[in-house]
Amino acid sequence: MQLELRHLRILKTIADAGSLTRAAAALGLSQPALTAQLRRIEQLLGREVFTRGRQGVTATPYGEFVLTRTRTIMANLDEILARGPESADPPAVRVGGADNHLVVGLLEQLTEVFPGARVSLRTEYFIRVLLDLVIGGALDVALVADYPGHELRRQPTFETGVVAVEPVFVALSAAHPLAARQEIDLPELAREPWAVPPSDGLGWPEHLLEVCAAAGFTPRAQYRMAEPGSRRQLIAAGRAVTACQALFRQDAEVAVRPLRGDPLSIRHLLVWNPASPVAARADEVLAxxxxxxxxxxxxxxHDHPRLAARFPDG
Incomplete structure (x- = not known):
């Protein structure tokens, strides 16, 4: 038995679904059939990719290694399949980033840097996938993020520029007693259930886990999910807290609060392929x-003048 693309698609589907039951439904298989398939794949690889628990499945450290590369392979395959005769010429500017407001803001600015150019956008949660797409030439430029202790080092295959560094906040139910505080001490969240995303391949949630360990506790990651909307539903229901950026939407159900001393931080970076036509105008794109x-x-x-000093002027 050899490792095939269908095996990689199975692993990716299981990781994205977070449980064998949901993955089996997505793949049109029975759960016993999927479990048997996974067992054969793990036997072929010689190591466990997932650990099974009451809350679903979680990737092992080796599994994170496999899944990061699997997502890159599948992303490149999708790129090949999507490139039909009518789109044989690549767009003038191919942009990648996480599915957030920051990358949309970049798109708006790029229309001024490259007036009349075709600008495409590809969003991915997994930053390592974005980086691989830039290195492989599938993207010209991407907005990514790294974290203290997990800094992205410039390589011959890509170049980087810092967009901004900002503190990481926490989101919790507006009905939570701590929501009445102007800021929260991280150790006060030690007993809370957390909604934590899977590893993005470039330091999150590893940075969170390291800082929590330094504060004397391990966050109880009861929920593991990448989709911000799903995490937000759990938070609004009072079932979890989560680390977030300051712009995470808050309302009558969800409160967003800073952490005292700003123990967590995120650095937004622009990365580009030095062989891309965009590289000649990298300074303008970074600006x-x-x-x-x-x-x-x-x-x-404007709405949070007391907290504004924690953020760069831009």
């Missing part, structure tokens, strides 16, 4: 990303 960040943050800074 556009910074301006997009500044404009995005401006309303929040």
């Amino acid at each position: 556009a990303a910074r301006e997009g960040y500044r404009r995005l943050l401006a309303p929040w800074r």
